[in-house]
Structures are given as C-alpha cells and as structure tokens.
Amino acid sequence: MSADLAHIRQIMAEADCLYTDAQVEAAIDQVAEAINGELAESNPVVFCVMNGGLIFAGKLLPKLGFPLELSYLHATRYRSETTGGELFWKAKPEISFIDREVLIIDDILDEGHTLSAIIEFCKHAGATKVHTAVLIDKQHDRKARPDLKANYVGLPCEDRFIFGYGMDYKGYWRNAAGIFAVKGL
Numbered sequence: 001m002s003a004d005l006a007h008i009r010q011i012m013a014e015a016d017c018l019y020t021d022a023q024v025e026a027a028i029d030q031v032a033e034a035i036n037g038e039l040a041e042s043n044p045v046v047f048c049v050m051n052g053g054l055i056f057a058g059k060l061l062p063k064l065g066f067p068l069e070l071s072y073l074h075a076t077r078y079r080s081e082t083t084g085g086e087l088f089w090k091a092k093p094e095i096s097f098i099d100r101e102v103l104i105i106d107d108i109l110d111e112g113h114t115l116s117a118i119i120e121f122c123k124h125a126g127a128t129k130v131h132t133a134v135l136i137d138k139q140h141d142r143k144a145r146p147d148l149k150a151n152y153v154g155l156p157c158e159d160r161f162i163f164g165y166g167m168d169y170k171g172y173w174r175n176a177a178g179i180f181a182v183k184g185l
C-alpha cells in the first residue's frame with residue numbers, strides 16, 4: 001500500500017525538534033575526535049548498519065584520519081514500524097572478521113537487541129575486538145542487557161520515537177536535518 005503523504009508531512013509539521021542540525025553536527029565532531037584518539041592504530045573494519053546508520057556513517061567517516069576498511073550489514077527489527085520485533089538479517093557482512101578489530105556504526109541504541117546481536121555475530125566470526133558507535137542512545141531501563149553501552153555515543157535522547165539523520169518514520173524522513181520526536185510517541 002502506498003504511504004499517506006499527507007500524514008507523513010503532518011508528522012514532520014507537528015514533530016518536536018530534540019536536536020538541531022548544528023547540534024548533531026557538533027556531536028558527530030566529538031565522536032570523531034574520540035575515535036581518532038583511540039582507534040588510529042587498530043586497522044579496523046568499519047560496518048555501517050543499514051539503513052539507519054547511513055547518514056551518521058557518511059558524516060563520520062570523512063572525519064576519521066587513519067586507515068580503515070568500510071563495509072555494511074543490514075539487520076532490522078522495526079521494518080518501518082514504531083515498535084521492534086524479531087531481528088531479521090537482510091544482508092550479512094561478507095568481509096572476513098578473523099583477527100580484525102571491528103567498528104560498528106549505527107544510528108540508535110534503543111533496547112539494544114540489534115546491537116547485541118551484531119556484536120555477538122562479529123565475535124563468533126573471529127573479530128578480536130568489537131567497538132560500537134551510535135549517534136543516539138535512548139534513555140530508559142529496557143535495554144537488552146542492563147550493562148549494554150556503546151563505546152561512542154553522539155547524544156542521549158528521551159524515551160520517545162524519533163526520526164531524522166537516518167532514522168525513519170514509516171520509511172520516511174530519514175533525510176530530516178535534525179533529530180525529531182513524533183508528537184504523542
């Protein structure tokens with residue numbers, strides 16, 4: 001069924017802006033500085049988690065000033081919905097992880113089932129160390145594991161359904177220049 005574009009436009013018009021474009025850009029600069037300080041000698045394979053990680057990875061990678069290899073993987077459990085379900089691998093990584101450090105880049109750590117599963121996958125595939133970077137860490141007590149944290153976090157956000165900078169609302173507004181929360185969610 002095609003999307004109701006009037007509804008999609010209304011979502012943007014009524015949304016609350018949690019972070020402006022400039023605030024997100026400043027947060028990405030800080031993440032880049034931290035990664036440059038810690039991973040410059042580690043020759044990592046960097047994985048962008050599609051689709052949500054695309055914008056964050058695209059903005060972050062040119063700010064990293066050391067040799068790295070880039071690949072992608074696609075795991076989803078929201079599938080254009082606003083609540084998560086089973087993790088579904090749309091594309092598993094094809095590059096070898098054996099004896100490599102890995103940096104996973106994703107847009108959001110929410111309940112963390114996605115990141116947990118990806119970390120386990122990388123370890124089983126032979127990665128020596130798995131580093132994680134997320135643009136947003138959603139603040140609540142429903143994490144998949146209580147100690148689950150990303151190594152690098154751009155910004156915290158309140159416990160609402162958000163979109164923009166790679167994150168979608170029903171498949172739309174990944175292109176929104178800022179982080180927005182859906183009215184009432």
Ligand SMILES: O=P(O)(O)OC[C@H]1O[C@H](OP(=O)(O)OP(=O)(O)O)[C@H](O)[C@@H]1O
Pocket residue numbers: 049050051052053075076077078079080084106107108109110111112113114115168
């Ligand atoms: O911490 P969790 O509760 O597991 O949620 C986080 C995941 O949810 C989103 O992916 P989604 O399944 O929506 O796929 P998409 O990136 O293709 O939109 C997001 O990109 C993260 O990968």
Ligand SMILES: Nc1nc2[nH]cnc2c(=O)[nH]1
Pocket residue numbers: 078108110111160161162163167168169
């Ligand atoms: N777009 C979007 N995807 C998510 N995946 C997990 N949480 C969220 C969220 O708040 N927004």
